[in-house]
Every structure is written in C-alpha cells, then in structure tokens.
Amino acid sequence: MSQTNLHPMLNIAIKAARAAGAIINRASLDVDRLTVTSKGPNDFVTEVDQAAERIIIETLLSAYPDHAILAEESGRSMGSHTSDYVWIIDPLDGTTNFIHGLPQYAVSIALAFKGKVEQAVVYDPARNDLFYATKGRGAFMNDKRLRVSKRIRLADALIGTGFPFRKGDNFKRYMKIFEELMPLCAGLRRPGAAALDLCYVAAGWYDAFFETGLHPWDVAAGSLIVTEAGGLVGNFTGEADFLYQREVLAGSPKVYAQLVPILAPYTRVITEDEAAPAGTATPAPVAPKARSTKVRAKTSTTGTDTIAPARSSSTTLTPLDVFIAETQPELVAELAAEEAAEQAAELAAEKPVFDIPLSPAAALAAAFEPMPDAEAAPAPVVTIRKPTRIKKEDMPPKEEPAPERKRSRRDDAPF
Template identity: 50%
Template sequence: MQGSANLNIMIKAARKAGRALVKDFREVENLQVSVKGAGDFVSRADIGAEQIIRDELMGARPTYGWLGEESGATEGADPTRRWIVDPLDGTTNFLHGLPHWAVSIALEHKGEIVSGVVYDPAKDEMFWAEKGAGAWMNESRLRVSGRRSMIECIFATGVPFAGKQTLPATLQDLARLMPACAGVRRWGAAALDLAYVAAGRYDGYWERELNAWDIAAGLLLVREAGGLTGPVREGYDILGKGAVIAANDQIFASFAKLIRDA
C-alpha cells in the first residue's frame, strides 16, 4: 500500500488490534451460555484493542491529541492534530458471534479528517483513504456506485434501540424510503456501512445518534471514493451532531431530500 507515514502507522495499528480481536472473537461462542460473562469479556476485548491502538499511535506521534470510544479525549501538545478511534465498531455483533465488526481510525488536522482506516478483520478487508489520494480496499481503488434511480438502490441505516430518542424519526424515514428503493439493510456497524458506500456495495446510508469515532474514517472513505456526505439536518456539523447522510453523487440530492422531509 502506498500512503503517508501517518497512514502506514494507522494501518499497522488497525491490523495489530484486529489480530487481538480475532483471537477474542473465537472465544465469544464459548461464552454465550452467560450473557453477563460474554458482555464482560467483550468489554475487556474492546478496552484491550483500544490500548493496543493507543500504544501504537501515540508511541509514533506522542504530540497528537486523542479521542477514543473507551478512553475519551486527551489534548495533545500539537493542538492541530488528533486521532479519532473506535477500537470495535459493531460490539453487539461481536458479542453475538456475528462476523461483521471493524476497527476504525481517523486522523483529524485542523478540524478536517485527512486520513482514515476501517479494518474488517473477519474478512481481512482494509479500507483506507487520504485526502486527495482516493479511497482503497486492500489494493483495489474504490468508487461509489453509479446508480441513478432510487428504485434500483440499496440503502443502509442503524435502527435505534434500547431507548434511543430517534426511533420515531427513523421509522418515519423507513416508511418514506422503503417504497422508493430496492431495499434497506441494517448490519450494525456504522464504520462498515460507510465503507460499503465507498465500495459501491450500498448506494447510500443515513443514521442519527452516532459518535465522532463511529463515522470519522468512513466519511473520508465516501468522499475520496467520489461520494457525497452531509448532515441529516442542513447546517449542522456531522461529527458534532452525529447525524449523517452519505450516498453516491448521482442520487445524493434525491436521497437527502427524502430523509430530510420529516
């Protein structure tokens, strides 16, 4: 893979954490007899993976800031750069033995995501992008789909659960979208949903109530693959509000209008 020194550091960290998570994933099936035990185990796996990534990234770039799902925010000596990390996106899938989860690492520079990695260890698919250099999966260049008709498109989302406030809005979205498209998928890993839009596997994706570490790397993947991204509510900051719409450039306007017409 050809990339910057920072990107190579990110890829190395993602692979190292991925190897540890794959070993833990093999143990999950043995823990299903005890929900509490499995949940505790996965929490330890999540925290352990973040520590691996933090050691790799901060060891190489000790002046950068940090924002991680498990460890929170740390300001760096260099205030212009920070790592944004989700060590295990798709934790519920992991807990249930479903092989659809990922490591997500982004580098932010002066408020803009400039490098991103989403690694799916179960399938050994490394999605990566740098600003201005395109998006890739392993050695293959990525391009969003070219579909122009909504009725031919497949979309992805996350359906709110466990008391999240945006369930009514999402159900309304589905009521408007389902008759107008070829299908909606809910696979439970936001980082991979965005990576799949970049790869042309999905034509579009939207979701609310996300965190910056869920989507930072994936947003860059979509943009560098020729897609468009925007907030669910126009004028809002995507990372700050955690509500995103992403799609290929052909159907973004139609798709965004449908989601925003609540």
C-alpha cells in the same frame, strides 16, 4: 495505491488497526468466555474493546507522542489536549455483533487536522479487508481503487441504515422515515457497524447510507473513504459539517441528492423542538454557549415551517467542545442555568425577528411575506371599460392614392 507508497501517518494507522484486529480475531474464537459490561441500555463493552483500544493508542502515541486522542472507551484522557492533530478511534465498531458471533464489526481509525479528517483506516478483521484513504489521493480496499456506484435512480438504490436502540431515542419518528423511504428504493439493510456501512457505500455495494445517534468515532474514517471514492457525505439537510451532529447521510451523488429532501424533515435540529414522548429519558444538556434560539419562518409556497439557524452567541465553541459538553453534562449544568436566564431576558426584550440571521430559504420566504403586524395595503382598483363600436357612416372617408402615371420614352430621354 500500493501500501508501500502510503502517507507515513496512514501507515502507522494501518499498523495500529491490524494489531487491534489480531486481538479481536483471537477473542472471536471463544466469545462465550468474554466479560461483557453494559455502558447503558443496549450499549455494551468487552475487555476486547479495551485491549484493542490500548494497543491502538500505544502504537499511535509511540510514533506521534504530541498528538491528541479521541477514543470511544477512554475519551480524551490520552495524548495531548492542545494538538491540532486528533486521532479519532473506535476499537471495535459493532460490539453487539461481535458478542453474538456475527462477523460484522471493524476497527476504525481517523486522523483529523484542525477538525478536517485527512487519514482514514477501517479494518474488517473477520474478512481481512482493509479500507483506507488519504485526503486527495483516493480510497482503496486491499490496494484496489474504490468508486461509488453509478446508479442514478432512487428506485434502484440499495440503502444501508441503523435502527435507534437506546432509551430515549425517537423510534416512532424513525419509523416514519422507513414508511416514506421503503416504497421509493430497492431495499434497506441494517448490518450494525456504521464504519463498514460507509465503506460499503465507497465500494459501490450500497448506493447510500443514513443513520442518527452516531458519534465522531463511528463515522470519521468511513466518511473520508466515501468522499475519496467520489461520494458525498453530510447531515440530513446536506450540510458537510456533520461530524459532531450525531447524524450522517452518505451516497453516490445522484442518490444522495434525492435522499436529502426526504430526510431533511427528520434532522435532529427539528426534533429538538418537539416534545419528547412520555417516559423517555431527558437528553443531556448541551453546552450553554452553544445553545441558541430557533425562529420559524413560514414559507409562502408550501405553508410549512422552516427552521431558521439560531442566533450565534458571544462565545464560539468548536464542534468538539460541544460534543464533549454533551457527553459530560455535569461540567456545564450551572452554566446552562445562567444561559437559560440570559435567553429569557433576550426574549422579553422582544427584539425584531430580523436581528436573528436566517437561512437563505427562510430569508427568501420572509422577504416576500409581510410582517404579522403590518397592515395589508388595499388592493388597487382596476376599471375595465367596454370598447365603443364606431358606426360606418361616422368613420372618415378613406383617401385613395393617386393613379400612377405610365412611364414613356420621353421620360428616359437625355436633357
């Protein structure tokens, strides 16, 4: 698709991405003079991130002043707070690479309408590669149509990933993924910029990509580019509603399908039930009404535990509300205590387990497994009788058929 025939909103996003890329390229000529600020352990921001984000927001809001903004550095402080259109921005994905002079970073801009990404741009200023997509109109790199790889065997697949690097990340659990996956694929790569990794899946350079600990601005644009190139994107259990779940799996359809059963046991939903290792930071509280009680239903085939979806609360929050609550725990600490008390009261009431909706797999397992308190029905008694042999002399005589009379000419004579 020629850049002269693009959707107007996509054109504005490309203009903003190129403006930010120009700032990044100028700064890359002398990275040693940059002022680097730490947002947290192994999490850095420079004045380049901030300048690139400002030029992106100014460009977008000058064209669409009534749109909302969700950006890595400024959050939702800019733009409208009620619009159905939300620009999701990462001005410099791969800041650590940029600080060290490693040319593996990108500008990522996506436009979501009512929670669904419809426009996407990922710009690699170091190589001047522009990846872009409009929902339903395909994905492109520099006007060249993108297609995911055609490999169908996991043993031939090259897979991109990212390593957990922040305090509190369950690195040992991530190593278990590598231990299980490495013998099954052709190789793993970790360049350090998730937006570009997703574009590499769309271009067919990677066969798949997975990572945890991600934010919406890391994956929003790249995920649309993958799907428009014919790939699949979801969380580790294969669910498509992944944008605010802090984990992503993307790949060509065949490889994606083979990775889901491998990665599903390592999803964040399951790790929340496990005790955190000693010395790790306590995770930020989740929005109170988004919390829920998990139920484990034992399957009858493998004997392993399966997490059943939680009971929904009376107040429904959007994924964006939950994400903001996670990143701003001080706003929900008081409500979290109230919610904990409500949950304790519900558990004390000992409601039947089937009041809580189960996933299809868990419901099927529960349907064929008796309740723990139910008395097992006695097994039916089956008596097998030995066949009786009948003596030959006791058998009735066989009736021999009457001999057939020979046909004569008289039989054929007319009356």
